[in-house]
């Protein structure tokens with residue numbers, strides 16, 4: 001065997017693949033562990049054989065950037081190995097994502113919780129931007145949450161380096177609801193602040209518990225934005241009518257953010273408005289955002305370990321053998337006949353824990 | 369293709385990105401001695417292995433074969449670096465693609481030998497991979513149809529091997545980028561100079577020459593950039609270094625300048641042709657599709673795979689019998705079961 005193949009085989013042996021936990025557009029994700037330590041990991045298996053141009057661009061981007069980026073708020077790529085025609089990315093295991101947390105109606109968010117999720121998002125993003133990397137697909141489901149509450153930016157399948165000045169980039173990036181208006185107008189020269197708009201939308205979504213600007217088509221997306229924020233004027237966003245795909249979608253009046261975000265503090269609304277500023281050059285940068293008064297005002301951000309958790313997270317922070325006994329959500333690939341039923345005692349204990357937290361949260365919330 | 373900097377960027381210097389934490393800094397920088405040792409070791413191991421293959425096929429058959437030495441291997445790779453540049457000119461690929469393809473080729477041969485993998489093919493794959501990793505993808509079809517006597521499979525068959533050899537570390541920090549940075553800095557400070565364009569062009573030419581040498585495997589891109597500027601115009605380079613309080617860098621770049629001047633020549637075609645002729649005889653027969661050694665190796669691999677399948681079936685059966693879904697047996701099974 002070649003030295004290179006041998007090294008690959010050695011790396012492969014370090015990791016054990018257990019069961020399937022999810023499936024994305026181009027990959028299947030498994031839960032697994034590090035053989036030597038038992039540490040929980042995720043293995044993202046990308047089938048390469050199916051692409052006629054070889055290694056697919058999303059995989060190339062993801063590997064390229066995650067190999068370089070090491071930060072507490074960016075998902076950690078622990079290893080890469082290949083098996084026959086598959087590429088395997090070994091990632092730190094993350095229990096859930098911000099979308100699941102937002103959708104979990106049994107959880108109540110305090111302003112301090114939102115503040116920490118925002119701080120962690122901006123820290124991770126500032127690090128990407130400092131390394132001249134645009135993420136281009138920020139949305140709640142790409143912000144994964146570790147068992148200790150740390151938020152990690154994931155899914156670098158659309159990321160790229162900041163382009164050289166004058167170099168055209170595609171505007172077909174970022175999931176529609178989180179896409180900034182300059183991209184909707186077909187702007188091909190853009191910068192790191194496209195990601196900031198997305199973060200603004202996520203910020204609003206954390207407060208509203210529902211997507212802030214859910215357009216039904218690209219055209220409707222512009223309308224949805226303008227309905228919420230007012231149609232931009234030439235003064236407020238110079239030159240936008242000259243953008244390649246500019247269309248007029250009607251005149252909508254400005255309504256103060258306060259009308260929708262009734263409970264938010266002035267600092268909160270100021271930071272939000274700086275993220276969803278029309279003129280890209282006036283939009284706040286990740287670095288500036290981290291120095292925004294919002295992060296220094298009361299209430300202070302919740303400690304990550306105290307952030308609201310979904311039931312899955314609460315379960316997974318327990319010792320491994322207990323969790324294993326309680327797993328009944330595997331892919332059902334025929335082995336289900338041998339599974340144990342979840343112990344009743346454990347279940348009750350878990351839900352009891354959730355309820356008490358929720359009540360406490362509610363009281364806190366109304367009192368503040 | 370020469371992308372000159374626009375004034376737009378001058379007013380907003382980017383914060384220095386973190387070269388020190390890059391995979392290039394951590395895993396792809398060596399001393400000259402280390403490079404020499406790596407290549408020699410690889411070469412000797414390959415010669416021993418190939419000799420062994422020849423001998424087991426027919427004893428005594430390797431005695432009059434003239435294997436390549438590490439230096440000859442290196443010359444062959446160097447010639448193929450110039451082929452990458454030619455192809456990039458043909459395709460009008462940006463500088464970034466060219467520089468990255470060349471880096472991949474060099475890194476590949478710090479893990480492999482030309483007696484196993486001929487640079488003619490590796491070069492094509494390294495460049496194709498570079499178009500993707502630098503975000504300038506082109507379809508495989510239009511890539512290979514523009515290169516004579518090349519099929520898509522020639523490129524794809526090696527893609528995994530190349531990616532593995534690079535340890536999937538695709539990001540590369542280039543001297544030409546560092547040079548653009550210095551240049552923007554310099555023209556924003558210096559009084560207008562008549563020959564500015566010529567100085568710029570010459571420096572960039574030196575950077576292209578430097579790609580034929582090992583300097584990128586030894587020095588950081590910023591120092592190579594400064595060395596090339598210094599080769600073009602020593603005073604401008606010195607004044608820039610002083611303005612950055614980087615006088616010590618000026619000493620470091622002297623040895624870079626010497627290496628570029630010494631090693632930056634294109635190898636003589638006659639010499640390389642002779643090396644290539646000998647390579648036809650001494651290349652690893654296990655890598656020649658259809659040869660006896662190749663078929664033997666394939667058969668051995670097939671036997672191992674069969675054994676693995678049997679083991680897997682066995683442990684699956686055991687696990688089912690024991691009714692223990694998370695026991696060691698199943699874990700063992702999952703470990704073997706990596707391709708379903």
Ligand SMILES: Nc1ncnc2c1ncn2[C@@H]1O[C@H](COP(=O)(O)OP(=O)(O)OP(=O)(O)O)[C@@H](O)[C@H]1O
Pocket residue numbers: 021022023024025026027028029041042044075091092093094095141155
């Ligand atoms: N590091 C991880 N730890 C635990 N589970 C993960 C991890 N990464 C991904 N998953 C799970 O696997 C699923 C698929 O992930 P993946 O990133 O491939 O695709 P996706 O983001 O869901 O979809 P898309 O490819 O369309 O963006 C996720 O939804 C999640 O449930």
Ligand SMILES: [Mg+2]
Pocket residue numbers: 024141142155
């Ligand atoms: Mg995703």
